[in-house]
Amino acid sequence: MIEYLIKGPLWYFSLAVFCIGVLWQLARIIFAAAKTDLSVARGSASGGAWRNVFSRFVPHREIAPRIRLQVIGGYMFHLGLFALLFFAAPHVHFLENHLLGFGWTPMPHWAFIVAAQFAFFGLILLWLRRMLNAVSRLISTTDDHIAAILTFVVMLTGCLALGQGFHALNLLHLFTVELLMIYFPFSCLMHAFTFIPSRAFTGAWFGRRGIDA
Amino acid sequence: MRVHTLLMMVCLLLVGFQLQAADPPSKPPELSSIAPGAELWRDVRQRDQDVTGTTQVRSPGADVLINVSGQAWREYRMQELIPLSGAAIAIVLFVILLFRLVRGRIMLENGRSGLRILRFTTNQRVAHWATAILFSILGLTGLTLLLGRSFLIPVFGAEGFGTIAAGAKFLHDYLGPVFVFALTWLFVLFVRDNIPSPKVDLQWLLKGGGLFGKHAHAPRYNAGEKLWFWLASIVGLAVIISGLVLDFPIFGQTRSTMEFYHWVHSIAAIVLIVVSFGHIYMGTAALEATFEVMQTGYCDSNWAKEHHDLWYDEVKDSEEPVPQQQAQPDPGARQSTDSA
Numbered sequence: 001m002i003e004y005l006i007k008g009p010l011w012y013f014s015l016a017v018f019c020i021g022v023l024w025q026l027a028r029i030i031f032a033a034a035k036t037d038l039s040v041a042r043g044s045a046s047g048g049a050w051r052n053v054f055s056r057f058v059p060h061r062e063i064a065p066r067i068r069l070q071v072i073g074g075y076m077f078h079l080g081l082f083a084l085l086f087f088a089a090p091h092v093h094f095l096e097n098h099l100l101g102f103g104w105t106p107m108p109h110w111a112f113i114v115a116a117q118f119a120f121f122g123l124i125l126l127w128l129r130r131m132l133n134a135v136s137r138l139i140s141t142t143d144d145h146i147a148a149i150l151t152f153v154v155m156l157t158g159c160l161a162l163g164q165g166f167h168a169l170n171l172l173h174l175f176t177v178e179l180l181m182i183y184f185p186f187s188c189l190m191h192a193f194t195f196i197p198s199r200a201f202t203g204a205w206f207g208r209r210g211i212d213a
Numbered sequence: 214m215r216v217h218t219l220l221m222m223v224c225l226l227l228v229g230f231q232l233q234a235a236d237p238p239s240k241p242p243e244l245s246s247i248a249p250g251a252e253l254w255r256d257v258r259q260r261d262q263d264v265t266g267t268t269q270v271r272s273p274g275a276d277v278l279i280n281v282s283g284q285a286w287r288e289y290r291m292q293e294l295i296p297l298s299g300a301a302i303a304i305v306l307f308v309i310l311l312f313r314l315v316r317g318r319i320m321l322e323n324g325r326s327g328l329r330i331l332r333f334t335t336n337q338r339v340a341h342w343a344t345a346i347l348f349s350i351l352g353l354t355g356l357t358l359l360l361g362r363s364f365l366i367p368v369f370g371a372e373g374f375g376t377i378a379a380g381a382k383f384l385h386d387y388l389g390p391v392f393v394f395a396l397t398w399l400f401v402l403f404v405r406d407n408i409p410s411p412k413v414d415l416q417w418l419l420k421g422g423g424l425f426g427k428h429a430h431a432p433r434y435n436a437g438e439k440l441w442f443w444l445a446s447i448v449g450l451a452v453i454i455s456g457l458v459l460d461f462p463i464f465g466q467t468r469s470t471m472e473f474y475h476w477v478h479s480i481a482a483i484v485l486i487v488v489s490f491g492h493i494y495m496g497t498a499a500l501e502a503t504f505e506v507m508q509t510g511y512c513d514s515n516w517a518k519e520h521h522d523l524w525y526d527e528v529k530d531s532e533e534p535v536p537q538q539q540a541q542p543d544p545g546a547r548q549s550t551d552s553a
Binding site: 128166 | 335336338339342343346347375376379380382383384387388390391394395510
């Protein structure tokens with residue numbers, strides 16, 4: 001019964017919530033009524049957009065020493081998670097068999113281990129920094145904590161699910177993934193889709209006004 | 214007709230007699246030719262030596278049919294290692310309980326001052342808690358694998374325990390290497406102030422850390438904290454090395470190598486776990502105003518005077534005590550550059 005629920009109705013429900021929710025949120029941003037900028041352009045908006053998208057991958061020199069932990073932890077976690085999500089063999093097979101109908105070459109096992117270490121250590125560092133830094137703690141919301149804990153739980157159950165012979169552990173991982181997919185569109189996790197448009201929008205605004213930031 | 218028959222019988226008898234004379238009778242066959250595998254199966258049954266054969270499989274120990282040391286290791290693990298580990302944990306917990314009953318919660322003699330001093334930067338606290346979180350997960354999963362059979366099978370049944378143990382093993386295997394990063398980072402951040410000061414540390418130890426009588430002088434870290442630091446670093450290194458050998462059995466490790474490192478890993482981890490109970494108790498419930506130091510980074514100035522008076526004398530001039538209720542800038546923001 002539980003297996004049927006997790007693999008059947010709950011899976012399709014969470015998939016629908018995720019897809020519709022993400023599209024709805026993106027549409028809201030794209031079609032948000034923006035005021036027409038009537039000022040004379042002092043520079044290229046598109047140039048500013050492209051520059052901002054890429055320049056923000058590296059922190060400003062002035063603040064780099066103070067946010068070294070966030071930068072290192074952030075890159076460790078996001079690169080590790082990206083590699084695990086799209087190139088771990090079980091995920092590639094799952095995407096091929098259940099969603100896309102085609103697959104690609106998964107990463108070797110040693111790379112899987114390295115990616116898992118990066119993702120776990122990075123997420124722990126980021127969450128602890130959020131909890132232990134007075135300013136970060138002050139500006140953090142409940143949503144931030146739920147998102148971090150839910151992601152950590154999904155990664156933990158992902159480790160458990162590596163025991164392919166134990167069906168209950170696989171179901172547990174799938175269940176936590178479904179919870180994350182339902183939560184995703186309504187949380188700060190949407191930054192996975194919005195960080196590029198957000199940078200581009202800000203960069204275009206700067207570029208048009210000739211601001212070099 | 215009868216004559217012919219009689220002659221034939223005589224001829225056959227003569228031929229038979231000649232054949233017997235030419236071919237003397239052989240001995241009855243040996244028992245081994247009847248059961249050619251008897252020697253092999255006798256070795257298998259007795260298990261007093263490794264039985265080796267030939268195989269196309271190219272891996273260490275692949276030609277060993279029965280690994281005798283494996284049975285000895287299994288018996289040692291079941292009959293000595295597991296009971297002794299359980300006893301060590303129980304004894305340490307009992308000693309902590311006894312200490313609590315005798316000494317109670319140790320309060321600040323002069324109460325809180327309302328002033329505070331920066332003791333740990335954000336980076337130091339992040340490193341400490343990252344190590345603590347990983348240590349807790351690895352400790353729990355490790356104890357599940359070592360002692361879980363005794364405690365969890367009665368609760369969850371054999372099949373349930375099988376699932377839990379499999380999950381614990383994967384979690385332990387994949388989170389283990391992360392512990393290497395955490396412990397190394399912790400060591401780098403804390404080693405400078407944990408270098409032993411023989412005279413002061415010895416006096417502190419002789420006075421029992423001041424727990425049962427006269428005040429014991431202490432620098433930034435007292436001798437007890439230094440002992441824990443070096444124990445965690447050295448025994449932690451043993452846990453890490455043995456854990457990596459067990460985690461990646463792809464470098465030609467033999468069974469006896471794995472058994473040896475399994476033994477090292479278990480013993481070292483149990484030592485770390487039981488001593489960590491003392492560290493956790495002293496850092497949380499034993500002393501007033503101690504837990505908040507690793508939580509917020511600041512300590513009450515009276516706490517510093519009572520527990521680390523030599524350090525207090527050093528920092529009271531350079532660090533300005535600030536009101537406890539006043540919002541403070543983040544300590545990591547000021548010192549992160551020299552500690553990251």
